Amino acid sequence: MSAAFRTIEPGSALDVDPDLLSVADRACLRLLLRAGAATSAQLAQIVYGSLRRTQKRLLLLHRSGLLERIALPDTRPGQAEFAYRLGPIGHDRLRTRRTTAPPTYLRHMLDAVAAVCALNRTSDRERPPLQLWYTDTMTGGILSRFVRPDSIVSSSDQLDKLLHLAKARVCRRCGLQPKTNG
Numbered sequence: 001m002s003a004a005f006r007t008i009e010p011g012s013a014l015d016v017d018p019d020l021l022s023v024a025d026r027a028c029l030r031l032l033l034r035a036g037a038a039t040s041a042q043l044a045q046i047v048y049g050s051l052r053r054t055q056k057r058l059l060l061l062h063r064s065g066l067l068e069r070i071a072l073p074d075t076r077p078g079q080a081e082f083a084y085r086l087g088p089i090g091h092d093r094l095r096t097r098r099t100t101a102p103p104t105y106l107r108h109m110l111d112a113v114a115a116v117c118a119l120n121r122t123s124d125r126e127r128p129p130l131q132l133w134y135t136d137t138m139t140g141g142i143l144s145r146f147v148r149p150d151s152i153v154s155s156s157d158q159l160d161k162l163l164h165l166a167k168a169r170v171c172r173r174c175g176l177q178p179k180t181n182g
Contacts, residue, residue, distance in 0.1 A: 005068035005069060005070045005085060005087075022057075024047055024048055024057070025057055025061065027047050028043055028047045028048070028057070028058075028061070029061070029066065029067075029086065029090060029094065031043070031046065031047060032067070032084060032085055032086050033086055033094065033096060034135045034137055034138060035109060035112065035113050035135045036085060036105075036109040036135070036137070037083050037084065037085040037106055037109045037110060037113075038083065038084060038109075038110065038113045039072065039081055039082065039083050039084070039110060039113075040054050040055050040058055040081065040082055040084070041054075041081065042110070042113045042114065042117050043058065043084070045117050045120070045121075046113075046116070046117060046120070058082070058084055061084075061090075062084070064089070065087055065088075065089035065090070066086065066087060066089055066090035066093065067084045067085065067086060067087050067090060068084070068085050068086070068087040069082040069083065069084050069085075070082065070083050070106070083106060083110060086098075108150075112135070112136065112150045112151050115150075115151070116130065116133055116151065116153060119153060130153050132152075132153065133151060133152070133153050134151060134152040134153075135151055136149065136150050136151060139151075139152055
């Protein structure tokens, strides 16, 4: 996958103020900034909930110049799947540094997001299985510079256990008895 992402010319971009975007649109931009790229189906599962709504919102964000997109190969005629990432206008408006990966790295970024989507399949949007996701760009500050995993994820069960352990440790340090449920 070495084709270039398509951008909108700055002069023809719709004028969209990022401060007036919906919470879901801002979450989408944040996710694309951290993950590097994602498909419309992945963004539908993680952010928007509906593929049709996702496609409409992504088209608006693309036409405004906030996003770049590329058609993925191996799709049926008339059903092109696009991968999206933040465009130069998006980086300018969000005041972030543009350090995009080369297009040849696209499949790797999409596979990492696909793995998170697979782990996070649920019909309960209030309590999804994954509670924590650090992308590869975020793990550099957590781990040493010699260890660079693709992602770090934590399930809700793991997070509950970690919180319980932390609470017990704080209680022991303060000389208190931790409350037990049941």
